[in-house]
Amino acid sequence: MAEDTTHSGARPREIPDATVVRLPLYHRALIALNRAGTETVSSEQLAGIAGVNAAKVRKDLSYFGSFGTRGVGYDVDQLLDEMRTHLGLQHARNCVVVGTGNLGSALLSFAGFSDRGFCVVAAVDVDPERVGTVIAGTEVGHQDELARLVRDNDVAIGLVSTPPAAAQQVTEELVAAGVRCILNFAPTVLEVPEGVVVRNVDLASELEILAFHQGRREPAVVPAP
Amino acid sequence: MAEDTTHSGARPREIPDATVVRLPLYHRALIALNRAGTETVSSEQLAGIAGVNAAKVRKDLSYFGSFGTRGVGYDVDQLLDEMRTHLGLQHARNCVVVGTGNLGSALLSFAGFSDRGFCVVAAVDVDPERVGTVIAGTEVGHQDELARLVRDNDVAIGLVSTPPAAAQQVTEELVAAGVRCILNFAPTVLEVPEGVVVRNVDLASELEILAFHQGRREPAVVPAP
Numbered sequence: 386m387a388e389d390t391t392h393s394g395a396r397p398r399e400i401p402d403a404t405v406v407r408l409p410l411y412h413r414a415l416i417a418l419n420r421a422g423t424e425t426v427s428s429e430q431l432a433g434i435a436g437v438n439a440a441k442v443r444k445d446l447s448y449f450g451s452f453g454t455r456g457v458g459y460d461v462d463q464l465l466d467e468m469r470t471h472l473g474l475q476h477a478r479n480c481v482v483v484g485t486g487n488l489g490s491a492l493l494s495f496a497g498f499s500d501r502g503f504c505v506v507a508a509v510d511v512d513p514e515r516v517g518t519v520i521a522g523t524e525v526g527h528q529d530e531l532a533r534l535v536r537d538n539d540v541a542i543g544l545v546s547t548p549p550a551a552a553q554q555v556t557e558e559l560v561a562a563g564v565r566c567i568l569n570f571a572p573t574v575l576e577v578p579e580g581v582v583v584r585n586v587d588l589a590s591e592l593e594i595l596a597f598h599q600g601r602r603e604p605a606v607v608p609a610p
Numbered sequence: 611m612a613e614d615t616t617h618s619g620a621r622p623r624e625i626p627d628a629t630v631v632r633l634p635l636y637h638r639a640l641i642a643l644n645r646a647g648t649e650t651v652s653s654e655q656l657a658g659i660a661g662v663n664a665a666k667v668r669k670d671l672s673y674f675g676s677f678g679t680r681g682v683g684y685d686v687d688q689l690l691d692e693m694r695t696h697l698g699l700q701h702a703r704n705c706v707v708v709g710t711g712n713l714g715s716a717l718l719s720f721a722g723f724s725d726r727g728f729c730v731v732a733a734v735d736v737d738p739e740r741v742g743t744v745i746a747g748t749e750v751g752h753q754d755e756l757a758r759l760v761r762d763n764d765v766a767i768g769l770v771s772t773p774p775a776a777a778q779q780v781t782e783e784l785v786a787a788g789v790r791c792i793l794n795f796a797p798t799v800l801e802v803p804e805g806v807v808v809r810n811v812d813l814a815s816e817l818e819i820l821a822f823h824q825g826r827r828e829p830a831v832v833p834a835p
Contacts, residue, residue, distance in 0.1 A: 405822055409815030413797055436799030472818050473825025480817070487746075491716035492813075497797055501814040521712075542820060566820040568813075572638055572722055574661030582823045584816050588717075588793075589726040590634030591809050592705070593697050595767060595791040597630055598807045600698030 404445045408472055409501075410435040411445070415465040416500070427458035474502040481540045481564075482508040483555045484547030485515050485525050488570055492544050494521040503542070507534040511551075528555070535562040542566040549573040556583075629670045633697055634726075635660040636670070640690040641725070652683040699727040706765045706789075707733040708780045709772030710740050710750050713795055717769050719746040728767070732759040736776075753780070760787040767791040774798040781808075 414434040418426055428446075432439040446459070449471050453459040469475055480498070482489045485508050492498075493505055510516055511528045518525050526534055534540065543559040545552050545567060552571035559567060560581055567583045569575050572590070575583050639659035643651055653671075657664040671684070674696055678684040694700055705723070707714045710733050717723075718730055735741055736753045743750050751759055759765065768784040770777050770792060777796035784792060785806055792808045794800050797815070800808050 405819060406815075408822060409812065409818040410799075412818060413812070413815070434799065471822070471825075473821045474818065478817070478821055487716040487719035491712040494712035495813065497814050498817065501818060503814065503817045541824070542817060566824050568816055568820060574635075574659065582820055584820055586811065586813070586816055587634065587638070588720065588811070589722050589728065590631075590638070591793055591811055592703070592723065592728045592767060593634040593637060593699065593726060594630060595793060595807055595809055596698045596703055597633060597696070599766070599791050600696075 400448050404448060407435070407437055407441070407445055408468065410437060411442070412465075412468045412472060412474075412501070415461060415468060418461045419465055423461055425458045426461055426464075428453065431459065469502075477502050477504050478541040479504050479506045479538050480542040480544055481506070481531070481534060481538070481559075482523075482544045482546060483510075483528070483531070483559065484545065484551070484571075485510045485512075485518075485520060486546065486548075489544075489546035490520050492546060492570075493523055505544070506538045507540060509534065528558070531555075531558050532562040535559070535564060540564060542568065544568045544570070545575075546570045625673050629673060632660070632662055632666070632670055633693065635662060636667070637690075637693045637697060637699075637726070640686060640693060643686045644690055648686055650683045651686055651689075653678065656684065694727070702727050702729050703766040704729050704731045704763050705767040705769055706731070706756070706760060706763070706784075707748075707769045707771060708735075708753070708756070708784065709770065709776070709796075710735045710737075710743075710745060711771065711773075714769075714771035715745050717771060717795075718748055730769070731763045732765060734759065753783070756780075756783050757787040760784070760789060765789060767793065769793045769795070770800075771795045 411431065414431055417434065428439045428442045432442045435442065449467055480503055482492050482505055485493065489508065493508055498505060505523065507526065508520065508523050509526045509528045509531050515525050516527045541564065543564045545555055547555050549571045552569060552573050553575055556567055556575045556577060560577060565581050567575065567577065567581065569583055569585045572587045577583055636656065639656055642659065653667045654664045657667045660667065674692055705728055707717050707730055710718065714733065718733055723730060730748065732751065733745065733748050734751045734753045734756050740750050741752045766789065768789045770780055772780050774796045777794060777798050778800055781792055781800045781802060785802060790806050792800065792802065792806065794808055794810045797812045802808055
């Protein structure tokens with residue numbers, strides 16, 4: 386998973402990071418249950434759908450004061466509402482894509498974001514061949530228009546999909562424009578001022594971690610007797 | 611670099627997952643240092659480039675028996691070799707992309723993989739409009755050809771970028787074809803037999819985690835006196 390860089394001050398209530406990264410799994414599972422018309426769910430069922438063990442589900446949900454009803458389970462609608470409230474997803478968040486190469490174009494076209502309450506509403510690039518084109522319904526503006534686009538579109542989240550050499554500069558421009566959440570796809574470490582949250586998604590790193598686990602496993606294979 | 615090293619064969623010491631996820635950060639930093647012609651690096655410098663604190667760097671590298679030389683630091687070439695060995699990256703790993711929509715196309719075009727020792731050598735889809743097309747130099751085969759493509763191309767890693775409803779089925783086909791490492795981009799939990807490693811990249815989940823941290827922060831902002 387992505388590495389989380391956060392420069393936070395005091396938090397209202399400390400929830401372990403390990404719990405935080407599981408909340409989206411529960412949210413995703415609850416959306417599926419809700420769509421299927423399921424009204425109640427046990428911690429075991431929720432655990433199965435989310436791919437987490439049931440004891441962890443109960444512990445994680447207890448941080449939010451959700452204990453379910455013995456013998457009945459959790460009310461799906463209510464838990465979905467609570468999850469949205471705790472994730473801060475009561476209203477949609479607008480996103481801007483900075484850098485519209487292959488990955489940026491994929492981010493613009495990705496339907497999965499809007500299902501979960503995120504709208505990609507703007508995009509910028511420096512390449513004159515890309516500026517002015519329309520990708521998945523969004524017109525690509527010039528990098529110089531970033532601050533205006535952020536303001537006009539009430540953008541909360543910046544998706545950085547530039548080459549690594551440009552990522553720090555565009556991040557500074559996002560921060561200067563008032564963006565406080567950055568999802569960074571460039572394989573480089575971003576420096577941000579306090580109060581700005583960065584998560585890094587480095588796809589090659591994910592492959593390296595896979596290769597590591599696979600390499601560890603191979604020597605452990607016991608030959609058949 | 612020789613494939614046989616002193617590290618292979620014997621079951622290595624257990625390395626914490628928290629260390630494993632940082633190894634790609636060091637690998638990436640060492641590649642950059644090596645390209646820049648830097649011969650030695652201190653743990654402080656490496657920490658700065660990798661975005662990790664220096665004490666963690668020293669602790670993480672000590673798992674591999676790398677302690678550096680006091681007052682000199684680590685030899686970049688040697689540490690890069692060790693990192694590659696430990697990540698199992700002495701030879702390139704071949705990957706297949708399953709599902710060539712927007713995200714799959716981006717994965718096929720992504721230059722950052724080959725820099726880090728991963729080659730996307732094959733792709734499949736079920737959509738007749740996509741099968742037979744060429745994306746970034748790779749011809750898209752039909753899903754039915756998956757097993758043959760995996761065998762012919764010595765594929766080690768499957769990148770699953772299908773719609774969620776298809777992800778479990780294609781994963782089973784990958785596993786049946788002998789693939790033991792899966793990077794899953796579909797927002798669903800995959801069930802795999804023992805011995806298969808899955809890592810999940812759910813982009814919407816990353817946005818939710820960002821929104822969570824941001825939401826936690828806002829109430830903590832102290833108004834100016």
